[in-house]
Amino acid sequence: MSSLLSKWNRLGLVKQIVIGLVTGVILALIIPEAGKPIIIFGSLFVGALKAVAPVLVLVLVMSAIAQHKNGNKTNMKSIILLYLIGTFLAGLLAVVVSFVFPVSLTLVNKAEGVTPPSGVVEVLKKVLLNIVDNPINAITSANYIGILAWAVVLGFALKNAADSTKTMIANLSDAISKVVTWVIKLAPLGIMGLVYESITTSGLAALRSYGTLLVVLIGCMLIVALIVNPLIVFVLIRQNPYPLVFKCIKESGMTAFFTRSSAANIPVNMKLCEDLGLNKDSYSVSIPLGATINMAGAAVTISVLTLAAVHTLGIPVDFPTAVILSVLSAICACGASGVAGGSLLLIPLACSLFGISNDVAMQVVGVGFIIGVLQDSFETALNSSTDVLFTAAAEYKEWRKEGKTIEMKKMS
Template sequence: MSVLKGIARKYNDTSLILRIVIGLVIGAALGALAPGLTGFGILGDLFVGALKAAAPILVFVLVTASLCQSSSTMDRRFGMVIGLYLLGTTLGGVTAVVGSKIFPQKIIFAKSASSDIAPPSGFSEVLHNLLMNIVDNPVNAMVNANYLGILAWAVILGIALKRFASDNTRRFMTDISDAVSQAVRWIINLAPFGILGLMFTNVSQNGLSIFKDYGSLLLLLVGCMLVAALIVNPVVCFLILKRNPYPLLMRCIKESAVMAFFTRSSAANIPVNMKLCEKLGLDEDMYSVSIPLGATINMNGAAITIAVMTMAACNTLGIKVDMASSIVLCVLAALSAAGASGVAGGSLMLIPMACSLFGISNDIAMQVVGVGFIVGVIQDSMETALNSSGDVFWAATAEYRMWEKEGKELPTFLGGTRKVGI
């Protein structure tokens, strides 16, 4: 027993990234050298099955708990910060859709993916599916993993609880949210074994050429995130401040993004961001609320992941995504990203909701999630870096705009005379 405890302790102490890389290598090697050992494939099936079981309750509980704990006072005071968080997240979805149109990707599925797909005939059918899924029976939505219905009922219940629930009920919802998140962390902690099984199945069935497809998909994900971080976000900041945004951006990348890349957790990076806000001379009363808030709703990278993976699934299945449907996807990616779990790989759990817009079954959507975990070694680190550094970037942009309106001098690195910490 002590030996098993020692092995488990060593496993948990090892970086999840390193464990996933090891799972990738072992799975690919077994798939290439011993494709007849089909028993390894069940590890991937179990992992995907666990994700399918946890995802609906995770979305429902996280969104409900978040809304019932929100503060109306905070909404009024931090309107511009919230607006920038939501704008940045939406533009992330737009960047992903445009990138996917220019560089269309396909996904290699471990199982046949075309037998039960009935592509929507156009935007009107997509909109019809959207509206009907929203008003689905909440129990039926849970059972059938109808994420649109789950999200709609979670919003309704969260707003109702915010108004009528007692403090004990709110604490109970927080405890339930924490418990469900911990359960998902346990599942994701076993991701290396699931990835091993998924990689074995894919390599044994399709050969090592699949790495070319996964590499291309990863390049698109990373490319969209870099465009959002280095071009789109600075342009928005420039339009607001009429100043060169890159000195501020470089500080956010250097002191927030780099740390977030390795921690892979926006929540874990909150203390780093708070310290950076102090260095930037921001008002503590403001950033002490806006930074934790950003870790929840500023999910630029998550919106990119959701949109890119959904577009790749549509392209693989031959589903045409017209302009109107693309706009709906951008908005839905932004809204669903704001409810992404705070654990590593949390945004991948929202992909099925976006896929359901186009009639893609939950079984196929969860295979897309599995592919997301394969590329997630780099994708999730980049996503977290973009999300977390954006928390400070947008909070600083909003406050510096307030300074200008109040006649206060901006920091020297933005062309003002006010000195702030380095």
């Protein structure tokens, strides 16, 4: 048994996850009913990630700021700018593709019991209220904006604390990071359970009638992931960006695809940033921040589904107005929560730009829930992998200025 475990550990996490994925597919096809208990592995994995992520963010950010020495560089300005540019370009691309390949919908009433925000002001108000949330409530409700705010405040408050206090906080940060590595080791079992659950659900059969919509949505996200983002990274580092792009997709996007939660994928992204040798002062803040505001996939979803509603209703729209939609979708996307389906409830807000009633807009949200099995998986994979990609790109840009070597070939 010990030799078997030793061989398993030597495989590496990505290969282990692939084995778990293939095993889940095979079991779902061979024993779709008898293997239902396998689903518990997926639920436990996602639950463990969601449990450790809020504490991890609070402790890491607080520790990084408390122990940050004046003169040490961070790349937060560049990273935030990349987040905003990437989200806007994703929304703009979705607008262009929707004009070239217009999609019409069969509207359904499948979104009862959910309440979308009434306007941009409400979205911004919610963001501001989340910032001043009670710290205990922020942690228990996984309000990452509130967690970040408290971590930053406490970090600055502890900058002048005794060295023994800072050491204790650093030790706590290391301990939480160790717990994260233990949780991530469960990824192969978790992915097996998640993929088994996805394949055995009846939702996949309902996707056939929305094939064109899915092709446009997923096509836009793939273009962003494989063309737009690499171009942005190339402009920064002046090297072939694809080794880094594929590493982020493989190690971050794969787990995010199945967890369908940017928040749950925070520990995975933190570990990947550590493996890439990035500055902890930067990524301990940029990764949880990215899980809340870096939402290129959400911008694509909002733009495509909104313009699909416009085309379905035959509403005339000129391109400049559609460009305004891309700006609005980017703003809305930044307010989307880092949980499964968080972008769908912002569609009525975008639809209001074209005078579409809330009743009709909620039917569009219903369509979103039907295709959510794939739409939300691809959206989250794009969002989460881009958090690491842009964090790394901003730091590698500084490395290039300092004459340091960026060894892209070693990324596999």
